[in-house]
Amino acid sequence: MQTKLTLRLEKRLIERAKRIARREGKSVSGMVADYFRALSAEPEMPEEDLPPITRALKGSLKGAGVDEGDYRRYLEKKYL
Numbered sequence: 001m002q003t004k005l006t007l008r009l010e011k012r013l014i015e016r017a018k019r020i021a022r023r024e025g026k027s028v029s030g031m032v033a034d035y036f037r038a039l040s041a042e043p044e045m046p047e048e049d050l051p052p053i054t055r056a057l058k059g060s061l062k063g064a065g066v067d068e069g070d071y072r073r074y075l076e077k078k079y080l
Contacts, residue, residue, distance in 0.1 A: 007032075 009017075014028075021028045047055060 005032075 017028050017031065021031050024031070026034075047058070050058065
């Protein structure tokens, strides 16, 4: 069953979404639905298929309190 969803977005963003949808041969609603499906999709690669090093490191930072801001600061310090 489909249900209506109303989104409030900037006019420029809506126009851009419509252009992209037209180019892709989809509706904006279809693109939004695809996005929500992708958000809830399972990872494509099962854990047992990961390379051994990646498998060993997976989850090692869980609960470490490291976020994107920390990584940005690290990169700025390293390269600037």
